[in-house]
Amino acid sequence: MSPGSGxxxxxxxxxxxxLALVLVVGLVPGAAVGSIGVPAGPMxxxxxxxxxxxxxxxxETPIDPALEDAEGEVTVLVHxxxxxxxxxxxxxDRRTQAEASHDRFDRGAASDDxxxxxREFWLTTAVLATVDTDRMDLETLAQADGVSAVSAxxxxxxxxxxxxxxxxxxxxxxxxxxxxxxxxxxxxxxxLNVPEAWDTYRTEGEGTSVAVxxxxxxxxxxxxxxAEWRDFGDDPSDEPIAYDDHxxxxxxxxxxxxxxxxxxxxxxxxxxxHGAVMTHCEGEDCVGYQRDIIAGLEWAVEADADVIVLSLGxxxxxxxxxxxxxxxxxxxxxxxxSAGNQGAGTSTSPGNLHATTSVGAVDETxxxxxxxxxxxxxxxxxxxxxxxxxxxxxxxxxTLVAPGVDVTSTAPGGGYTTKSGTSMAAPAAGGAAALVxxxxxxxxxxxxLETALTETAVGGDGQHNGHGVIDVPAAIERAGSYSTIExxxxxxxxxxxxxxxxxxxxxxxxxxxTTTDSEGAFEFEGLEADREYEVVAEGSGYEPTSETATPPxxxxxxVDLSLAGSGTIDVDLADEQxxxxxxxxxxxxxxxxxxxxxxxxxxGSYRIDAVPGDEEYALEVDAPGRLAxxxxxxxxxxxxxxxxxxxxxxSTLEVAVETGDGDPVENASVxxxxxxxxxxxxxxxxxxxxTLEVAVPGTGQEYTVTAxxxxxxxxxxxxxxxxxxxxxxxxxxxxxGSSGGPAPIVLAAxxxxxxxxxxxxxxx
Numbered sequence: 001m002s003p004g005s006g007x008x009x010x011x012x013x014x015x016x017x018x019l020a021l022v023l024v025v026g027l028v029p030g031a032a033v034g035s036i037g038v039p040a041g042p043m044x045x046x047x048x049x050x051x052x053x054x055x056x057x058x059x060e061t062p063i064d065p066a067l068e069d070a071e072g073e074v075t076v077l078v079h080x081x082x083x084x085x086x087x088x089x090x091x092x093d094r095r096t097q098a099e100a101s102h103d104r105f106d107r108g109a110a111s112d113d114x115x116x117x118x119r120e121f122w123l124t125t126a127v128l129a130t131v132d133t134d135r136m137d138l139e140t141l142a143q144a145d146g147v148s149a150v151s152a153x154x155x156x157x158x159x160x161x162x163x164x165x166x167x168x169x170x171x172x173x174x175x176x177x178x179x180x181x182x183x184x185x186x187x188x189x190x191x192l193n194v195p196e197a198w199d200t201y202r203t204e205g206e207g208t209s210v211a212v213x214x215x216x217x218x219x220x221x222x223x224x225x226x227a228e229w230r231d232f233g234d235d236p237s238d239e240p241i242a243y244d245d246h247x248x249x250x251x252x253x254x255x256x257x258x259x260x261x262x263x264x265x266x267x268x269x270x271x272x273x274h275g276a277v278m279t280h281c282e283g284e285d286c287v288g289y290q291r292d293i294i295a296g297l298e299w300a301v302e303a304d305a306d307v308i309v310l311s312l313g314x315x316x317x318x319x320x321x322x323x324x325x326x327x328x329x330x331x332x333x334x335x336x337x338s339a340g341n342q343g344a345g346t347s348t349s350p351g352n353l354h355a356t357t358s359v360g361a362v363d364e365t366x367x368x369x370x371x372x373x374x375x376x377x378x379x380x381x382x383x384x385x386x387x388x389x390x391x392x393x394x395x396x397x398x399t400l401v402a403p404g405v406d407v408t409s410t411a412p413g414g415g416y417t418t419k420s421g422t423s424m425a426a427p428a429a430g431g432a433a434a435l436v437x438x439x440x441x442x443x444x445x446x447x448x449l450e451t452a453l454t455e456t457a458v459g460g461d462g463q464h465n466g467h468g469v470i471d472v473p474a475a476i477e478r479a480g481s482y483s484t485i486e487x488x489x490x491x492x493x494x495x496x497x498x499x500x501x502x503x504x505x506x507x508x509x510x511x512x513x514t515t516t517d518s519e520g521a522f523e524f525e526g527l528e529a530d531r532e533y534e535v536v537a538e539g540s541g542y543e544p545t546s547e548t549a550t551p552p553x554x555x556x557x558x559v560d561l562s563l564a565g566s567g568t569i570d571v572d573l574a575d576e577q578x579x580x581x582x583x584x585x586x587x588x589x590x591x592x593x594x595x596x597x598x599x600x601x602x603x604g605s606y607r608i609d610a611v612p613g614d615e616e617y618a619l620e621v622d623a624p625g626r627l628a629x630x631x632x633x634x635x636x637x638x639x640x641x642x643x644x645x646x647x648x649x650x651s652t653l654e655v656a657v658e659t660g661d662g663d664p665v666e667n668a669s670v671x672x673x674x675x676x677x678x679x680x681x682x683x684x685x686x687x688x689x690x691t692l693e694v695a696v697p698g699t700g701q702e703y704t705v706t707a708x709x710x711x712x713x714x715x716x717x718x719x720x721x722x723x724x725x726x727x728x729x730x731x732x733x734x735x736x737g738s739s740g741g742p743a744p745i746v747l748a749a750x751x752x753x754x755x756x757x758x759x760x761x762x763x764x
Contacts, residue, residue, distance in 0.1 A: 061142040064151040070138060075118065075130045077290060077320075078141065079149040080105055082125040091122075091301055091331055098122035101146060109144035112136055119291060123298045124323040128153060128291045151320060153291050185263040187364055188253075188403030192432060194266055197472040201439035201526035202512050205267030208434040210254050211300035211308045211333075212427065213293060214247030215278035215286045216240065218412035222259040224251055227271035230299050232292040233279030242412040243279050244286045249419055250311045252410030253427035254434075260416060264409050266431025266472075270306075270438070275299055278312065288312065290320050297324045301333045306437045307449075309430035310337040310356070311423035313348030319386040325355045326388060334446035336430045338422035339398035340373030344464060347375040347397040351422075354379070354391045357433075357450050358466070361404025361425040366459060366469050369405055372422055374398060374464040399450065400457055401465040402428035429453070432472045440480040441510065441528045452479035476526065483529040483551035487559035488520045489537045493610050494594030497521075498563060501539035505549075507531040529553035537561040541612035541637070565596070565612035567635035569643060573604050573623060576646040577672075577680045577695060581605070585623030585647075589633070591615045613637040621645045625697030625724050651698030651726050653719065657690045657707040658733035664690025668709030670732075675701055685709075698724035707732040 067076065080101040102120050105127060110117050114135035119128040131141055142150045185195045198204050209227065219226045219240030231237045242248050255272040256265035275296035278288040293310075300308045308328060325335045337356040340348035351358040352375065361372040368374070375397050379387050404425035411417040436452055437444055444452070452475045453467075460468030476482075489501040497520025505512045505524045508531065516522045516537075527533065530553060536546040542563040551557035569589055573582035581604025589596045589608050592615060598606035611617065613635050622628040626647035635641050653672065657665040668686040672694055673679045686692045686709070696703060700721045708714040717732040 061147055062149050063138055063142050064149075066152040067138055067150065070133055072134060073130055073132050074138075075128065075153050076138070076141075077151045077153050078105070078109075078127050078129050078147055079151070080125045080127065081146050081148045094327060094331070095122040098125045101125045102127060104146045105144070108146060109136075109141055115141065119295070121291075121294050121298065121324075123301060123327050124294055124321075126294070151290075153289055186408065188407055188428060189263060189266060191362075191364065191366070191403050192266065192428065192470050192472050193474075194432070194435070194472050197435055197439070197476055200473055201435075201476050203269070203435060203438040205255070205270030205431070205434045205438050208267065208306040208438045209271035209273055209303070210267065210430050210434050211273040211275060211296075211303065211305035212247065212251050212254060212430075213275045213277045213296040213300070213308060213310055214250050214312070215288075216243040216247045216276035217251045217272075217274040218242045218248045218410070218414075221248070221252075221410045221412075221414045223257040223264065223410050224248070224255070225257075225272065226251075226274055228273040228303060229276075230274075230296070231276040231279065232295045232299075233276060237276075240274065241276070243276060243281055244284060245411050245417060246286070246311070246423065247274065247276065247278065248412050249407075249409045249417060250309065250423060250427045253407060253424055254309060254431045256410050262408070264416075266428055267434040267438070270431065270434040273300060273303055273305055293321060294324050297321070297328050297335075301328050301331045305333050307430050307433045308333055308335045309427050310335060310350060311421075311426045313338060313340050313351055315340075315342065315346075315348055317352060317382050318349035319353070319383065321350045322353055322355060322386060322388075325350060325353060329355060329446035332443065332445060334433065334449050336426055336433060338426040341371045341421050341423075342373050343370055344374050346373045347377070348373065352377060352382075352397045354387075354395050357400065357429065357446075357453070358398040359422060359426040359429040360398035360401040360465060361420070361422045362401045362465065362469060363405035364403070366401075366465075368401065368464045369420070371420070372398075372401070372404065372425075372464070374466075376463070396462055396466050398422075398466045400429055400453055400467055400470055401425060402432070402470050404428075429470060432470050432475065435472055436475050436479050439476045439526060442480070444479060448479065452476070480526075481529040481553045482526045483553055484523060484525050484556035485527060485533060485535060485549050485551050485559055486521070486523040486556055487535070487561060489516045489522065489539065489561045489563060490520055491542075491593045491612070492562045492564040493596050496593040498537075498539050498542070498593070501537050501542075501563070503535065503537045503561070505533040505535050507533045527551060529555075535559045535561065537563055539563055539612075541566055541614045541635075543638075564610040566638035567611040567613040568640040569596075569598070569608040569611055569617075569619065569633065569635065570601075570640060571598055571606045571608065571619070571621065572642075572644040573606065573621060574644070574646050575626070575697060576648045578674060578678045578697075580676075580678055582623045582626060582647055585621060585626075587619070587621045589617035589619050589635075591617040611635050613639070619643060621647070623647055625699035626650055649695040649697035650724060651696055651722050651728070653694045653696050653703065653705070653722065654727060654729040655686070655692045655694060655705055655707065656729060656731045657686050657692070657709065657712065657715075658731060659711055660734045662733070663711075664688070665707070665709045665712045666690060668692075668707045668712060670694065671706045672696065673704040673706070675703075696722060698722055698726055700724075705730050705732055 082101050109115050114132040116130045117127050217240050226240050229240045255270050257268050277292040277296045278286040280287050335356045337351040339351040339358045339360045350356050378394050379391050402425040405420045406418050407424040408418045456471050456474035456478045457468035458471050489498045499518050501516040503522045512524050514522050532550045538544045543566050545561050545563050547559045549557040549559045571587045573585045587598035587606045596608050596611050598608040601607050616634045619633045620630045627650045629645050655670050657668040666688045671681045703719045706716045715732050715734050717730050719730050722728050
């Protein structure tokens, strides 16, 4: 029967639900072991991969009952014998093995002009062949050397796993594609704790790929970026095309963005591969053929996809894809499939194959809707000899559940639609699997990935919802050996916590980044354990600093990082009157993160190191016997900022110049000499009352004061010790009877010290 005739017959058959995929009728129980249902594999030490196969089984080769009345030219799938798998084969190895079986078929049955090979498959060892039954009947073909089974390649109606209409919710209604008010993740993503997984493990699927095999995809919606595309239809398109809206919707659930204002995709940074296998359409319904799905699985495996999503199904138990799916799993590309939409006690293929991770639906309250399929399958009773030996004696469908009611996702043309069905739950699980793989350093095989999802699922009852609702962060934690690095970033000098400081943790190319909070604290969760990480802190105005840490599995390591400011302030202090360096001073720069003290580097010179750059500071200086001073300075980046202060003494020397008769001497000049020999000659002269005030350092020193004027020859006097913040009066006058020589020293009010209040800045 040709593909066209199958589609014509489909239009006349009743449907229970809209179709997602209708596969060909599977092989009847009793297929030869080592053919359908048994993965192909190499046999060590045998040059001919098909050597040793018992040809006596050819007479018992099963033929699909659907081919019983086949007449004329009919297209069939011819399954070929292949050695049993030994495990660990690469796709190239399987291809080599399959080619040997293909060659054997070509030399045998296909050498007859009645048989034309249309397509060869390697993921399952088979060929698609057109047979002229008027020239070779199918019984003869089935008995040909190396043939293990013959099945029909037609679309079969039955229980579909397509969109389920919800009359109350208007499930298929278009939704406004403009930005929504939610401005955040969808309810379904929250239900799976996806945002927590994004934040904790710093991944949105980067470095992974998900292959969706469905009805094509619109490549233009702003929420979707199709990384790889392949059309497996009879008239394939080179560019992404949507044969209906189902494939675009499913793809959006996997990797859609947030252009609508709501984040819709579970793994938005995963590479989206879309293979169009549902390309035969009648009206709004599109179906696929087994040949296209097998080809799509091969394509996904060759592309090294991290997971395959099949939102499709056929009612009942069909082993037609079993070998291909088993081999895809073994090659490292696990298969996630929808369970079906026929309710409790039912399931669809391939979702009811134990080889798939089968996914049912729940609503926003984690309740399983009536349409979501669930069933306990007795392996021997259901699958017979088609079941591989490693399958359990019984198992539950679905394996897991995910949001599948009123799910909003992308639609062809750039809009959005809301749909319900296990077709919506399967891509959510596929995206979750991508997040688990993305966050885990090692490549997970199909069993490891499913185990991580199932052992951490929530609320499983072992029946209608399998192991329960997927919990993505818990699955990631389960899949890997994770640990935590926590700590603080503080200023080296002030110990002040540094907010908004960038902190990175890197090990072997695995780099994570965060920023400190208002307390200067940071934390990296979900790190691969037992690896040495370099933890680096960088902040504006600071020199980067780093420490290493090796956090243990299921534990944490603490790293406290101390950052030094990148700027420097050099300060020179000099006495304003005597122009001498000022030692014993204190300098400090006070800014947003505290006060930074200076250290003496030379006579009168001080340096303030580790000052954060790009800030302004109150630069404060003080010294014994001097008035404190302050100014605002800006430190740019890592510059060295020079500053100089001329400091004025904080005490006052009141000089009174008189004649020998005690009369005041106006306009007399005064010279003040310090003990070390430096002198000060004020520009001002004595006033009419013969007095002059001179600021001097109150450092406990004594001074020699010399005065001279028109009515007075040069005359000197000595002061007592002048302490900090005091005023002392000294009278400079010649002794009675002196004659031109140096006048004796005359002290008036000697020892009389008057305290003076001097405003001083607080020292730090």
